[in-house]
Amino acid sequence: MDYNNAFANAVSEIKDEGRYRVFTNIRRYKGNFPHARYYTDAGVKDIIVWCSNDYLGQGQNDEVLDAMREALDDVGSGAGGTRNISGNTYYHTMLERELADLHQKEAALLFTSGYVSNDATLATIARILPGCIIFSDESNHASMIEGIRRSGCEKRIFRHNDVAHLRSLLEKAPQSAPKLIAFESVYSMDGDMSPMKEFLDLADEFNAMTYLDEVHAVGMYGEHGAGVAERDGLMHRFDIIEGTMGKAFGVMGGYITANATIIDAIRSLAPGFIFTTSLAPVLAAGVLKSVQILKSEKGRELRAQHQRQAQYLKDAFRNAGLPIMETSTSHIVPLFVGDAVKCKQLSDLLLEEYDIYVQPINFPTVPRGTERLRFTPTPLHTDELCDELVRKVSEAFGRLKIAKAA
């Protein structure tokens, strides 16, 4: 066996499919996001970041950074252990209380990332609910898919956001089997939202539990930034709500919130929670402050400005005749390209010649033939930055002869 050859072949297959990924080496300017430095072999230049999930700029919020500095000076760098063995700190406890309150649940549980929270929680459900069938939206995030796969549960995949299809799958399942319906609030590649109320009604009718991934909505929707379920007055109807602390909250980590019994069970059974060093207290302290800010009036202002800039950018692209994907009813601004090679070329051209950083979104993240650029304007992407972006993208579309009609 030529081991090295096997690895090289694995990579060349990915290259042949046009989905080999190259990291972009950037260095943000704290206090001046979305401006950043871009490092290449040829040197360094300034760019505008258009694809960050630091949706509200909390990653450079001075109050958040001060809270992190204080925690650093207070207790040092790492947690030094798992939650069960010396790694449970004041900061973790405070943050879990804050997150439970945010979602109006009895309890919360921290994980080292949103990915781990989905994977560990969903994989553990089966151990608690023998014979469980998980009903999962076909567009669910890889972390949910992985958790469901590892749970070993029977699963039924329903067509994206398709209420009738979910109903027909529920009708076919044995009435006595435990059931869990898992979906997201905002789907981050199309920017669309799930028919939450209809799914919850089905869950009631078929006596199923519900699991909601609010990763692309926490901090950004609802009176206190708890997500779309808060905005729509549906939060109390979900059994488990999952979120990340790495996107709008601007730091790192993931969590679930639920009633105390569910949290106690996951806490006691999920290996991905138990057997890993807990989040650095510094991170927990930063998130705690960030959640508090986004719960407040300041948060409501940021959310309003965020929605405004997203709408401004959508309108500006549309007015320039560029193919905005009309699926988006959220802050996400996807622009249709429909070809993997062109999509990559477009992104490269924008970065190299126009100082615009937006990552191409290709298969397998989205289906082949629906390749796109995905822009994530923040409150810090001013009208001027939006106008300049649209002018540059329009020119780049022309140079690469990419069709403008969607």
Ligand SMILES: *Cc1c(COP(=O)(O)O)cnc(C)c1O
């Ligand atoms: C990013 C993402 C996650 C994972 O969250 P991280 O904190 O980045 O690990 C989970 N679900 C969805 C829908 C995501 O987009």
